[in-house]
Amino acid sequence: MSARAASTPAGAAEPAALEIVDATKAFPGVVALDRVSLRVGRGEVVGLIGENGAGKSSLVKVLTGVYTPDSGEIRVAGRKVEFHSPRDAFDHGIGLVFQEQSLMLNMSIAENMFLGRESEFASFGVLNKRRLHAATRRELAKVDLDIAPSTICAKLSFGQRQLVEIAKALSLDGRIDGAITVLLDEPTSVLEEREVKLLFRKVRELRARASFVFISHRLDEVLEISDRVYVMRDGKVTGEVKAGEADVHQLHRLMVGRSLQAEYYREARQAAPGTRVVLRAQGLQRHGAFHDIKFELHESEVLGIAGVVGSGREELARCLAGLESLDGGTVEVEGQALLPGSATAAVRAGIGYIPRERKVEGIIGAQSVAENMTLARLSGFATAGVLRRRREREVARHWIDRLHIKTPGEATPIGSLSGGNQQKVVLAKWRIAGSKVLVLDHPTRGVDVGAKEDVYELIRDMTQEGLSLILLADTLEELIGLSGRILVMRDGRISAEVNSAAGTKPQQVALIEHMV
């Protein structure tokens, strides 16, 4: 290891620590990666940016053996390798620190550190805890963490957990002779600023032993930590810039392929909210999730809710949809109090829910587009319990036309449509059910870039027709772009309310300062 202390930046003659050449990966209907090439030199920190759906995650999955590329190759230290599982990748010196942390929170640091490698510390099937803890302490020292290896991970702060994950990735060091590359997939999204600073300092120090790929959509951070930055869009690498020669705006342009946010989020069509209160929440609480939540939702309004993981906003959305029960407080829809914890009551009162997990809670994949559309209001398509199929088909066709849903027909199983079109069917379901309030829980998740704009357009359509929306978005940018008003949540409470009317959009920082 010591021989590598003097790291050389990329471009030198020695083989790259990690290299991808012309990797292509296609799924039915989507090319996730289109001849992507990327090179990480020894000791180099390479940034990788792109919007959601640009292909970053697919690239990570190829690099960690979750996906096998259709064509192209991966080289580690100049040698071609093939990964068939995350374990394969790990054994070739590629460690991953996930966006959503992967530590088992009920287990100790030591158990997490060597998860799946316990046999290295066992003799005759009995685990030698002392050796395990000693080894863990050594790994933790690399990231300057001085915590007992027996500490249960749930007790660690987010920042500490992130460092443990990095230490885990670096524990490869002792096992692998060649290059080590650590993929940091959105490592800062849940960190406080102080923790980000610490993380960056560690990354800089650790360049002597490892290379890093830093994946993020926080452009300023990417510029700060990286030597070079790759930009991805629509499954392709659309740019490669030296960090010292680029600024945030340039990166953003390369990333989104357009310069005007306002246009993208249809700001011109953002309706001014009406004065009528459609939904009123008072004193909402759910133990361990949120407290004292109070807000009003007006007609034609898009109310965004911002917050980090654990802020309670997701639980709040599910409670509003009746999918989880409240421990206190009342929700009124048009003056009528809502029975908590009953999705049936919520739907009857006019609340529709666009779930984050579309395939699980949004659609019934094996059933047809028409059947999915009418599910929330079947009684409207039946006389005395007998279905009126023709009426169902007519209404389904009407909405297919109206929302420009790309499907061979209303009888096609919804599971065979693309994510964006599935989402449109889910929206149609709630329109058919006559919902007045829609809770949109990450409505553009798993939707390709082009179809996202369709969803934005539909959101504007709905508000212009008088619907009110509660939005949890994939990115802050999206949240700000779409919302008219934003509630920021921190630790289960509303920490700020930010105006986001057209023309007076807040900066992301203005939200973040209340989020963490």
Add this chain to the structure above:
Amino acid sequence: MSALRAPAPYNWRHMLRRHAALVALVALTLLVGLREPGFLRPETMMVLVSDTTTLFLMAAGATFVIMLGSIDLSIQAVASLASVMIATMFPGWGPWAIPAALLAGAACGLACGWSHTRLRIPSFIATLAVSGVVVSLSFWLSNEASVAITQVHRDAWLGWATGQSLGIRHEVYVGFGALLFLIFVQKATVFGRLIESIGHGELAAIASGIRVTRVKLWVFVLSGLLAALSGIVFSARMASGSPTLANEFLLPSIAAIVVGGTALTGGVGGIWQTYLGALIVSVLRIGMTFVGINVFAQQIVFGTVLIVAVAFTIDRSRIRVVK
């Protein structure tokens, strides 16, 4: 499958898979017929179809349960209870014994459904437990013996099941009637649609505001009701009621459902498939008797057929954990 589904592209493997039950039924019938030509005579076929009714009725209700992704193991106990009830109650209650027995069946279904949905007990356990209670109840009601139904009572009140019209046994009419009615329920009613939706995607159904618990409860009630009806028709044929009357019917019922093509994972399948499955089981049963296989060995065949059918009908590569 719903009529709303788009026609699948034509290919023979798909067609074979889709009509596997029908193909198997015809092939089996011909196979037995080849060995024993008497098997193919119209009279034998008639006996076969009419004998299938009781099995079909019992399996039909459980089909809806299985379409939900649950299971009903109480059907044979409920059928036996219904037989005991009419046999013991005819002398005192007269024809009212029949609705009473049906009601009791529905109540058993309610008990299963209630403990499954409200107490959130797996249907496997809930129905097994109810089944135990029901068996004891039947033994107690019947004084632990089989109870004969007199010829007078039988002619007076069970003629709808035992008689003949236009040269066709009434059991055949009962079976066809139930078949058509239940296909209608499955394909053309809100109830049927919701069963399919819940079977395919329970969480999505919940999120859409469907009263999933209520639908499930009714499905179990229907299953109990049909099991009771099956027990009544069976006791009419046997001219007696007995706490063990429908024993050895549970396995063939589940086999009929699964052989027909209803997947244990829920959603896929239906009443017509179960009817074909019941016919296949009947052909196997009667065919084995024709060919001279010991009655006691027949459960071996049903057990084997069940395993093979499940192995073929479920795409287990997509199920990560089998419990």
